Amino acid sequence: MSGAAIRVAFQDHLSISGRKLLSRGRKGTAVSAASFLLDRKIILDRELLRDASELRRILIHELFHFVWRRIGNNRRAEWDHLLSEEQIAGAKGDLGWSAEWRRNELRAADLETKSVRWREFACETFCDTAAWFYSTRPHPEHTLQLRFRKPRRQWFRRLQGLAPLPL
Ligand SMILES: [Zn+2]
Structure with missing residues (x-):
């Protein structure tokens, strides 16, 4: 289905x-x-058509689910490493509710074993961070402490350097 x-x-x-x-x-x-990654389909709530900024945020998040699937194990491992350091340093909040509620559910064992819960958290932080990285305004769901945002921004700058990103 590549390129479809x-x-x-x-x-x-x-x-x-x-x-x-x-x-x-x-x-x-x-x-x-x-x-729906295999069907290569995104379904959006029609309400989003009334709010261009929110539509942009949600659509970028969804598109990056496709990017996550294709950026390769090395990049995913790098992202995982960044998140592990954050988690050990006691990060709270995130850059979207999808990531934040998953962070709130994490237990120490999830990080140690790289459980399904941890991997879903990693994926959602990636998508929420992309939406934040390309955002033009602050959003109430941007709750991650400032000191943890800088490494994420730098990481995404490097990723952007690889453009076009695989979708
Ligand atoms: Zn998501």
Whole structure:
């Protein structure tokens, strides 16, 4: 599927229930978007069309799920290393709620064993950091302490140097 187009669609009132994405569902957790990596498809909540800045933030986050899948093990290991140092240094908050709530759920063993929970956290921080890196304004979900933002920015500058990024 390399190089195949990524399709973007809008649907009303998205939520996730179990592992399923629902539109206008009566249950589940409300979400703004979901990506289907193998189908190369992004579904966005139609509400986002009313807020250009939020649409940009969410769409960049979703696009970077595709980048994460293709940047290779070395880069993912580098990112993991950066996060491990942060975590050991006691970082709190993050650069998006998706990463932050996962950080809040982490236990020491997750870092040591690189559990599924840790790997999902790593992926979501990558996507939230991308959305922050390309943002033009502050957002209430940018809660990571300032001292931890600098290494993330430097890392993303290096990544950007590799452009075009693999999607
Ligand atoms: Zn995500």
